[in-house]
Amino acid sequence: MGIDFSKIDEIMRAYKNNRVFEQVRNEDNEALITWVDDDGAIHNAPCGILRCKKCGGVDVYNTDDEYCKSCERATRFEIITPPPYEEPWLPYPHPEIIQTDLDLVGEKINEILHKTLVMRDDDEYEILTTWVVASYRQQDWQSFPYLQFIGAISSGKTRALEILSMLSYRGVLYATISPAALCREIEKWKITPFIDQAEFNFDRSSESGRENYSIWMCGYRKGQKYVRAKNDNDDDVIRRDVSGFKALASNRVFDEALSSRSIAFFMREGIPEIKDLNNNILEQIQKIRAKLIYLHLLPKTPFNNTNEIEKLEGRLREIYTPLIITTEYLGWNTDTIIDFAKRDSVKKLKEMQETKEGQILQAIKEMIDEGRGGTNLQGETTRILVKDIAEQTGLDSRTIGFRLRALDVERKHCKEGSYVDITDDKTWEQLQYLFRKYGFHLTTIR
Numbered sequence: 001m002g003i004d005f006s007k008i009d010e011i012m013r014a015y016k017n018n019r020v021f022e023q024v025r026n027e028d029n030e031a032l033i034t035w036v037d038d039d040g041a042i043h044n045a046p047c048g049i050l051r052c053k054k055c056g057g058v059d060v061y062n063t064d065d066e067y068c069k070s071c072e073r074a075t076r077f078e079i080i081t082p083p084p085y086e087e088p089w090l091p092y093p094h095p096e097i098i099q100t101d102l103d104l105v106g107e108k109i110n111e112i113l114h115k116t117l118v119m120r121d122d123d124e125y126e127i128l129t130t131w132v133v134a135s136y137r138q139q140d141w142q143s144f145p146y147l148q149f150i151g152a153i154s155s156g157k158t159r160a161l162e163i164l165s166m167l168s169y170r171g172v173l174y175a176t177i178s179p180a181a182l183c184r185e186i187e188k189w190k191i192t193p194f195i196d197q198a199e200f201n202f203d204r205s206s207e208s209g210r211e212n213y214s215i216w217m218c219g220y221r222k223g224q225k226y227v228r229a230k231n232d233n234d235d236d237v238i239r240r241d242v243s244g245f246k247a248l249a250s251n252r253v254f255d256e257a258l259s260s261r262s263i264a265f266f267m268r269e270g271i272p273e274i275k276d277l278n279n280n281i282l283e284q285i286q287k288i289r290a291k292l293i294y295l296h297l298l299p300k301t302p303f304n305n306t307n308e309i310e311k312l313e314g315r316l317r318e319i320y321t322p323l324i325i326t327t328e329y330l331g332w333n334t335d336t337i338i339d340f341a342k343r344d345s346v347k348k349l350k351e352m353q354e355t356k357e358g359q360i361l362q363a364i365k366e367m368i369d370e371g372r373g374g375t376n377l378q379g380e381t382t383r384i385l386v387k388d389i390a391e392q393t394g395l396d397s398r399t400i401g402f403r404l405r406a407l408d409v410e411r412k413h414c415k416e417g418s419y420v421d422i423t424d425d426k427t428w429e430q431l432q433y434l435f436r437k438y439g440f441h442l443t444t445i446r
Helices: 005-016 102-116 122-140 157-167 179-189 207-218 256-260 279-297 307-311 314-330 334-354 356-369 386-393 397-406 425-437
Strands: 022-025 031-036 042-046 049-052 058-060 077-079 146-150 171-174 192-195 226-230 233-240 246-250 262-266 381-385 412-414 417-421
Touching: 005 042, 005 049, 022 279, 031 279, 102 122, 102 157, 102 279, 102 314, 122 157, 122 262, 122 279, 122 314, 122 334, 146 157, 146 256, 157 171, 157 192, 157 246, 157 279, 179 192, 179 207, 179 233, 207 226, 207 256, 256 262, 256 334, 262 314, 262 334, 307 314, 307 334, 314 334, 334 356, 356 381, 356 386, 356 397, 356 425, 381 386, 386 397, 386 417, 397 417, 417 425
Parallel strands: 146 246, 146 262, 171 192, 192 246
Antiparallel strands: 022 031, 031 042, 049 058, 049 077, 226 233, 381 417, 412 417
């Protein structure tokens, strides 16, 4: 097929103006490159347009073509549009212009979530809806909220990942993935990864688990890089941009730092209205995605700043800012999301207290308050033996040692075994900080 030069000039202007491009599929499943101009108009061009450097002829080629279709000579080509590729995510349909109906798009997402998931209350459906919409404007955010679905087997965690991966921007669901592959997928394709069985995929007792965990921790803020040494060069490193929205599912809260960057959803067993994802639901999802990809392609942000984010502080503000701004854009009431954020912090605190770290800190606090453990001549507690912590928590001494090290609480050794020296100023200061962080109020003043 021949391509006229006016189209080429249009494409080149779009590249020069740093437009956002996306590969979409038409009704015949043919790949097209699409973009939106400043007036909101949608433009399309075939994938794989090349220009012959000898005669200037322009046409669509396969990646291995070496001969110009116009001059029929072996040549080198200038790339006008990239070749088509196999999307790791659900392919996008042709975009549809959003005019005044974004609120209806939000309602449609909310409706699908109600039909396919069993959440605890309506607020959770609204949070998930705004998260989906916000994922399409990641270029507008400085921090990226993660989702964490927590629950027992058959509680709907994987189903939540599945539905949201289809709705969110370039969502891809993984049962397992290597760190190298995860890095490349995020940096190359700008995917939104959804990881199931996170407590195993992020298990820091294995090298791959530690690396996957690091990737997740580095992707929370824009500008942070995941850095690792090159295998074939000790003097060089690889820097990867792994920032963006992410989601995971686990049986429990397994890491406090990761949980603090996430919006937690505690799943419960239930039967959704639609148990199987039939063609009707998939068609509805694709219609919604046609609107959402248009939102992504807009050259200028459609969002406005809001003073509502001032109602939250610290990490909560970072996590919820994209959602609060998106909620206002949808024309919805921000009070719901702000109240949810405050409740979320309470839930997280309770979950933190139930982690192994929380159990250990609670045991140390109680032994200090009750005057148990090693004492001085005045009867004051001076040290907490690890074996005593083990007896109170039911955890083994090795696990306690590992968790204390992760909490940056120093252990010392005596003939009775390892212990925590609370007369050490640095240790005492760290313990006080941890007690406050985990919501434990110490009644004893050293």
